[in-house]
Amino acid sequence: xxxxxxxxxxxxxxxxxxxxxxxxxxxxxxxxxxxxxxxxxxxxxxxxxxxxxxxxxxxxxxxxxxxxxxxxxxxxxxxxxxxxxxxxxxxxxxxxxxxxxxxxxxxxxxxxxxxxxxxxxxxxxxxxxxxxxxxxxxxxxxxxxxxxxxxxxxxxxxxxxxxxxxxxxxxxxxxxxxxxxxxxxxxxxxxxxxxxxxxxxxxxxxxxxxxxxxxxxxxxxxxxxxxxxxxxxxxxxxxxxxxxxxxxxxxxxxxxxxxxxxxxxxxxxxxxxxxxxxxxxxxxxxxxxxxxxxxxxxxxxxxxxxxxxxxxxxxxxxxxxxxxxxxxxxxxxxxxxxxxxxxxxxxxxxxxxxxxxxxxxxxxxxxxxxxxxxxxxxxxxxxxxxxxxxxxxxxxxxxxxxxxxxxxxxxxxxxxxxxxxxxxxxxxxxxxxxxxxxxxxxxxxxxxxxxxxxxxxxxxxxxxxxxxxxxxxxxxxxxxxxxxxxxxxxxxxxxxxxxxxxxxxxxxxxxxxxxxxxxxxxxxxxxxxxxxxxxxxxxxxxxxxxxxxxxxxxxxxxxxxxxxxxxxxxxxxxxxx
Numbered sequence: 001x002x003x004x005x006x007x008x009x010x011x012x013x014x015x016x017x018x019x020x021x022x023x024x025x026x027x028x029x030x031x032x033x034x035x036x037x038x039x040x041x042x043x044x045x046x047x048x049x050x051x052x053x054x055x056x057x058x059x060x061x062x063x064x065x066x067x068x069x070x071x072x073x074x075x076x077x078x079x080x081x082x083x084x085x086x087x088x089x090x091x092x093x094x095x096x097x098x099x100x101x102x103x104x105x106x107x108x109x110x111x112x113x114x115x116x117x118x119x120x121x122x123x124x125x126x127x128x129x130x131x132x133x134x135x136x137x138x139x140x141x142x143x144x145x146x147x148x149x150x151x152x153x154x155x156x157x158x159x160x161x162x163x164x165x166x167x168x169x170x171x172x173x174x175x176x177x178x179x180x181x182x183x184x185x186x187x188x189x190x191x192x193x194x195x196x197x198x199x200x201x202x203x204x205x206x207x208x209x210x211x212x213x214x215x216x217x218x219x220x221x222x223x224x225x226x227x228x229x230x231x232x233x234x235x236x237x238x239x240x241x242x243x244x245x246x247x248x249x250x251x252x253x254x255x256x257x258x259x260x261x262x263x264x265x266x267x268x269x270x271x272x273x274x275x276x277x278x279x280x281x282x283x284x285x286x287x288x289x290x291x292x293x294x295x296x297x298x299x300x301x302x303x304x305x306x307x308x309x310x311x312x313x314x315x316x317x318x319x320x321x322x323x324x325x326x327x328x329x330x331x332x333x334x335x336x337x338x339x340x341x342x343x344x345x346x347x348x349x350x351x352x353x354x355x356x357x358x359x360x361x362x363x364x365x366x367x368x369x370x371x372x373x374x375x376x377x378x379x380x381x382x383x384x385x386x387x388x389x390x391x392x393x394x395x396x397x398x399x400x401x402x403x404x405x406x407x408x409x410x411x412x413x414x415x416x417x418x419x420x421x422x423x424x425x426x427x428x429x430x431x432x433x434x435x436x437x438x439x440x441x442x443x444x445x446x447x448x449x450x451x452x453x454x455x456x457x458x459x460x461x462x463x464x465x466x467x468x469x470x471x472x473x474x475x476x477x478x479x480x481x482x483x484x485x486x487x488x489x490x491x492x493x494x495x496x497x498x499x500x501x502x503x504x505x506x507x508x509x510x511x512x513x514x515x516x517x518x519x520x521x522x523x524x525x526x527x528x529x530x531x532x533x534x535x536x537x538x539x540x541x542x543x544x545x546x547x548x549x550x551x552x553x554x555x556x557x558x559x560x561x562x563x564x565x566x567x568x569x570x571x572x573x574x575x576x577x
Contacts, residue, residue, distance in 0.1 A: 001048070002235060004146060004159050005039035034064040034187060036199070036249050041163055047233070047249045051088065061088055063186040063260060063276045063319065067201040067249055073099040073120070077111035077140075080119040083378050083443035090127050099133060100165055102139045106152065110409060113140055113152060137165050146568045160351040173247025174203075181205035181213065181266035183250075184273045185258055188316060190387055194229050194253035198264070201249050202549040203273065205266055208243045215255055216263040216272040224268070228254035260319050281322050281335035282420060282444055283540075285342055286359040287311070289330040290552055293467060298554040299355030304330040307356055310349060318345070335364060338444065339424070343538050348536075348554045350553050357550040357561075359574040361542060363420045365450065368438055372450040377423055378403075379416040381430075383438035388412040390433045398422030399451040417445060425543045457546060460506070462499035463562060464492045468511035476528045478508050484508070484533040485560065495565025497549065500534075507567055536560065548573070 036049045049068055049538030051061045056450030065071070070094045075081055081089075092099055101120055103113045117138060139142070139162050140149045148162035158223050182205060207213075211227045231238045231251040243249045252264065262271040289304050296302050301310070311323050311332055320341065324333040336342040339361055346358055366373040379400070383391055385407055391414065392402070400418035407413075423442060430440055462482050472488035492498060498510050541551045541558050548570070552559040564570045 001039055001159060001162075002037065005041055005163070034061070034151065036067075036233055037236055038249075039235070041167065044167065045248075046166065049249075060239050061091055065091055065097070066184070066276065067186055068097070069173060070166075071097055071099045074104050075101065075116055075120055077103050077106045077113040077116050078108045079382075080112075080116040083380050083441050086123060086127070086378070087443050089123065093129050093133055093165070098136065098169070100137050100169060102141050102148075102162070103141050104141045106140050107142045107145075119423050137169055139165060145154050175246045176204045177206055177245045177247075179204040179209070180270060181207050181264070181275060182270060183207065183252075183264045184276075185252075185260055185262060186276070187262070188258070191253065195256055196258055197231070197251040197253050198255060198258040198262075199251045200264075201250070201412065202244060202246045204246050206224065206243055206245050207250065207252060207264075211266065213255075214265050214268045214270065215258065216265060216270070218261060218275065220272075221301050225255045238300060257491050258267055259316060276319070279320075279337070279444070280364075281320070281337055282364055283338055283342060283361045284333060284335040284364055285361045287334050287346075288357040288359070288550070289333045290355040290497075290554070291330075292356050292357070292559070292565075293565075294491060294552075294553050294554075294557075294559075295355060298556045299350075300353040302355045307332065307349075307354065310352070310354065311361055314345060321345070338420075339539070339542060343542055346553055347538055350555050353555055355552075355554045357552050358542070359550055360545045360547050361424060363424075366447055368447075373447040374450045375420040376445045376448045377420050378424065378440040378445045379414075379418055379442040381414045381416070381438060381440050383412055383414070383434050384411055385412050387434040387438060388414065391430065391438070394426070394429065394433065395422070397455060398426065399454050419448075419451050419454060420444075421451075421454045421456070427542050428514060428540055429458070457544070459500040459502055459544075461546070461549070461560075461562070463496045463505070463567075464496045464498050464508050464510050465494055465507045465567070466509050466511050467493045470498070470510040471513050472528045472530060473514040474512040475510075475530055476512045477512075478510060479531055481506060481508075484531070484535045486533055488530065493561075493565070495562045495570075497560040497562065500544070 025123070034049060034051045036047060037547055038045055038047050049064050051064050073089060075085060089099065101117070103116050106113050107112060124136070140152055141147065141162065146159055147156055148159045149156045150161050154161070181202070183200050183202045185200040187199040189197040189199060207230055209227055209230055213225055213227060215223045215225055217223070226304065229252070230241050230244055232241050232244055232248060233239070255264070261276040262374070263270065285305060289307065290302060308325060311334065315321060315323060320337050322335040326332070334342065334345070338347070342361065349356065363374055381391060395416055395418060398418060399422050400416040402414065402416055404415040405412065427440060430438060462478065470486050470488055470490050470492050475484060475486070475488055478484065478499065481503070482499045484499040486498050487494065491577060492510050496509070536558055538551070538553065538558055541560055545551055545560055548563050550561055550563060552561055562570060564573055
């Protein structure tokens with residue numbers, strides 16, 4: 001769209017996933033942060049907002065949808081609607097938006113665009129769409145080639161059919177430019193020269209540099225400030241303007257403590273705009289100061305004060321997050337929308353130079369009418385037919401309830417409703433059971449009755465009893481007992497988890513060296529053959545750990561350790577429990 005609208009010239013280099021500007025977004029191939037751009041079709045300016053699809057970043061979706069007048073619902077022609085499709089569509093329909101459905105990737109060998117469209121229609125019905133919303137426009141697309149079609153048989157070579165549908169069906173933005181200014185920041189940014197920027201849509205009036213405005217806070221208090229700069233978007237560039245009017249999306253500077261959801265108004269007596277409601281967190285975990293024997297060797301930001309300040313800054317923009325700050329102590333309780341929401345925060349902090357420890361994620365329970373409720377997830381799994389049996393067996397043990405099962409072309413799709421607790425720690429097991437050939441996606445569904453005990457982990461930890469560098473000789477003897485997490489030469493310490501065993505928890509010496517003698521034996525000089533260790537990245541580590549373990553996170557390393565490092569301490573606390 002950027003290229004064909006003329007926003008980008010022929011000489012401009014357009015990166016793949018150009019809107020995913022964050023390093024984590026490019027690495028993972030997902031959208032984490034909502035971002036806006038704009039194109040021009042003739043004299044008409046079209047603001048475009050790219051939102052995340054995953055419910056873990058739903059706070060981004062919920063506040064950004066307030067800024068738009070329609071949505072392009074992108075659906076894979078082979079896979080059909082996924083759980084994240086359900087989430088963003090439900091939020092759009094609740095706000096009264098009328099989507100334009102885009103069936104993408106129709107050039108896939110296994111594409112089934114007609115079936116995908118029928119599945120989308122069923123989803124609209126299930127989510128309670130109005131008659132007007134059900135009468136949606138449909139576009140078929142090959143986005144990588146920049147081709148859109150109204151009908152599958154059309155001979156189109158560009159995106160003009162999509163542009164035509166947008167101009168025909170999306171209503172022009174209401175432009176009450178003569179009313180007093182009212183706008184609401186839906187996003188925040190920071191500039192080294194002008195400070196904090198509030199980004200949002202102007203609902204009424206005009207905004208200009210030098211204008212005095214009233215900021216209506218969430219608690220109802222009002223503050224007077226002066227707008228120092230107004231920026232709007234053209235393509236991927238922010239351009240300073242002398243005036244912006246109702247309907248446009250702008251960034252404003254001059255309000256040092258502006259926050260998401262507040263109302264910026266010209267009149268001191270203006271009514272605030274409706275607040276932005278965000279679904280509450282479903283998972284919580286503790287962020288702690290790193291106190292392992294290797295603490296402070298790789299990170300520069302290690303103190304509780306530095307972690308506290310960083311988490312306070314995160315709250316200013318991450319409205320889906322809740323954090324408890326104790327007056328004293330080195331532990332902070334952080335609650336978010338899911339494992340990915342929390343792990344992205346941890347990964348961002350480690351890349352900034354922080355060292356910390358995090359505990360096992362726990363679901364947030366509710367009490368209603370004397371009944372304990374817990375969060376449930378909708379799970380969609382695609383696996384080869386040969387692996388479907390083991391998946392069904394494992395999810396049954398974890399209290400999952402099958403909603404749908406279908407098989408086509410050697411692949412089985414299974415849909416489940418399962419307690420969030422049942423998914424914690426399952427992904428690693430799922431990848432092993434399906435030999436890496438399965439895909440699993442999930443999304444928050446609802447709160448329901450507590451389902452009792454659910455087994456979380458079927459493996460046990462292999463724990464180091466010594467401090468030092470792991471030796472190949474010692475690891476060769478340990479690898480027969482389970483899967484290793486470390487390589488030879490890595491620094492280990494007492495209480496650090498170096499592997500997983502399917503039989504029992506065991507304490508080992510991973511630094512033991514080979515005894516030297518002047519005797520030679522058959523095979524003594526054979527090279528030691530070690531299996532590659534399991535790459536314990538942050539997500540795997542968070543899924544693996546038990547309630548008596550921490551993940552130690554540093555800029556260079558991800559380690560798993562026991563809360564109590566010495567064996568006699570672990571035995572004492574286990575006895576107490």
